[in-house]
Amino acid sequence: MxxxxxxxxxxxxxxxxxxxxxxxxxxxxxxxxxxxxxxxxxxxxxxxxxxxxxxxxxxxxxxxxxxxxxxxxxxxxxxxxxxxxxxxAPGMRRWLPLRQPGAVIDRSGVAALLARRADRLDGVSSLKVKVRRARTTVTMAGTADPAEVQRELRAELARVPLAGEHRLDVRTGKVRR
Known part of the structure; x- marks a missing residue:
C-alpha cells in the first residue's frame, strides 16, 4: 500500500x-x-x-x-x-518543472503535444496553443465541441507530470498566428 x-x-x-x-x-x-x-x-x-x-x-x-x-x-x-x-543569456522561462526534482520540459514541447492531439480530433480545422507557467490556452476554429476538445486535451496534459497545478482553457474563435 x-x-x-x-x-x-x-x-x-x-x-x-x-x-x-x-x-x-x-x-x-x-x-x-x-x-x-x-x-x-x-x-x-x-x-x-x-x-x-x-x-x-x-x-x-x-x-x-x-x-x-x-x-x-x-x-x-x-x-x-x-x-x-x-x-x-537565455533564461529558464521556456521550461516547466516536472514532479521529479530537477526535471523540466520545454513549453513548446507541451504545446506541440497538445496540438498534435487536437489535430487528430474531428472538427478541429485550426488551433493555436499558448503554454504559460500555470495555464495553457488553446484557441480553436472548427465545428468540434469545445467541451470534448477540452476533455481530450486535459487527458493528454495529465500524461505530462507537471509539478504544479496547470489550468487548461479551450476557446473558440479566429486563430491568429
Missing part, C-alpha cells in the same frame, strides 16, 4: 547566469559602498582616506598611454562584456 505524500513543492528554476549576476552585483555594491562611505566622510569634515587621495592624485597625473590606464580600460571592457553576456 502506498501513501500519497501530497503535492510536490515546486522549486523555481534558476538560470546558470543567476550566480554570476549575484557575484557582479555584490562586487559592485562593495566597491560603491566603499566609495560612498569615503565621500560622506569627506563631506562631513573628515579627511579623505589615503587610498582615495592617492587615487585622485594618480588619475590627475596619468597619461592615456600609461599601462595602468590601458589595463584598467581592458578590465572595464571585460566586465562590460560579461554584463552584456549575462543580459542576453
Amino acid at each position: 502506498t501513501v500519497d505524500q501530497g503535492p510536490v513543492p515546486i522549486r523555481r528554476l534558476r538560470s546558470p547566469r543567476t550566480g554570476w549576476t549575484a557575484l557582479v552585483v555584490v562586487a559592485g555594491l562593495v566597491v560603491c559602498g566603499g566609495l560612498l562611505y569615503d565621500a560622506v566622510a569627506v563631506r562631513t569634515g573628515h579627511r579623505a582616506r589615503p587610498w582615495r587621495a592617492e587615487t585622485a592624485h594618480r588619475l590627475a597625473t596619468l597619461h592615456l598611454d600609461d599601462p595602468v590606464v590601458l589595463i584598467s580600460a581592458g578590465v572595464a571592457v571585460l566586465i562590460g562584456a560579461l554584463l552584456l553576456g549575462l543580459a542576453v
